Amino acid sequence: MGWKALGDLRQYSTDDELRQAYIEHYGNAKPGRTGNAVGMIRKFCDVIQADDIIITYSPEHREYLVGIDQGHHEFLSPENQVEDYAHVRWVRWEGKVSRDVLTQATRSSLGSTLAVFRLSKSVIEDMRAVLAGKVAESAPEPEEVEADYAQLSENIRAQSHELIKDRIQQLSPEEMEHFAAAILRAMGYHTKVSPLGPGRGVDVEASPDGPGLNKPHIKVEVKHRAGSMGSATLRSFISVVRTGQNGIFISTGGFTREARYEADRALNPVALVDIDDLANLTVENYQHFDTEGRALLPLMHIYWPAE
Incomplete structure (x- = not known):
């Protein structure tokens, strides 16, 4: 494991000490990443115990190396370090397992090996069976594999959707107005966010052209x-939407x-957009977001096997 600037990890007796050292050496631009790093370091040093099954992956050969932890870790001196890896755990390697012979469920569980995480009992049993020379009774049918991929894809989509909603909720009220304008710009409209202060009118105005003609x-x-919006506030808004x-x-x-009943009976079209709708609109139009919109809600594109 890296993070060699931290020195011997055994010198940090508490998570707070480790966190502070991490921030001093690597900064704290993204607190979530700091917390994740501290968590992985603690797992590496303290959670893994002697005789635990250890699995690491070789992407080049599509093989998992399976071993038994020997019960201690060490901070290597500079002359003994391998590249940037200064922290090591001693492992007795038992063998290699090709990814292709594992069950679909195990392959899905081991989709990411970039972090330190605990293996499920079924994954360990699958690995041990292969090392013992046991072959799966029957390989999964293509339809079963496709169904597993579809379920995994749906789970990841649902998790991503909720995470996007979480990030939207973190925006301030003023940022939310600019975010709404960014979505409309991505849909091809020109927008104007009303300046703060009395008599500002509606929060955002949009039209196909700049002048609004x-x-x-x-x-x-x-x-x-927080809290659902009631009919009285909505009626007030409906009254300013002209013919x-x-x-x-x-x-x-x-x-x-x-x-919602008030919106349905309005003389002029009024659309109601909740947090779920905002997340959907964001994903549907994000490729057309401008710099301001992407700064408010940074997202990354992930490629997934086609169904």
Whole structure:
């Protein structure tokens, strides 16, 4: 393991000491990454015990090396370090297992070996069976593999969707207004966010052209707070959406049933957008986000095998 600037890890008796040392040497630009690093270091030093099964992966050969931990780790002197890896655990290697002979469930569980994590009982049993020379009774049928991939894909999509919602919730009310404008710009509209202060009108206005002469002219109200939005507030917004205009009311806390009824009966079109809708709109239009929008909500693209 790396992080050689930390020196011998045994000198840090508490997580707070380790965290502070990590921040001093590597910074704290992303606190979540700091917490993840500290967690992995602690697992490497303290959680792994003698006689634990250790598995690491060789991407080049698509093989897992399976071994038994020998019960101690060590900080290597500079002359003995291998590349940037200064922290080592001693392992007695038992053998190699090709990824291709493992069950689909095990392969899915071992999809990432970039972090230190605990293996499930079924994964360990699968590895031991292969090392003992046992062959699976029957290889999974293509339909079964495809079904497993589909289920895993759906799980990852659902988790990603919730994580995106978490990040949207972390925006401030002012940032949320600019984020709503960024989504509309990604959809091809010109936007104007009203300056803060009294008499500002609606939060965002959008239209197909800069001056706002072409239709549809869209008025947007943004409420970034906990709790469902009620009918009274929605009626107030509906009253400013004139003939020939469309309205969008964004409430990250959702809407009451009465509020949705008010939107349905409005004379001019009014769309209600909750946090779930925002996440969907973000994913659908993110490739067209401008720099400001991407700065408010940084996302990365992940490639996945086609179904």
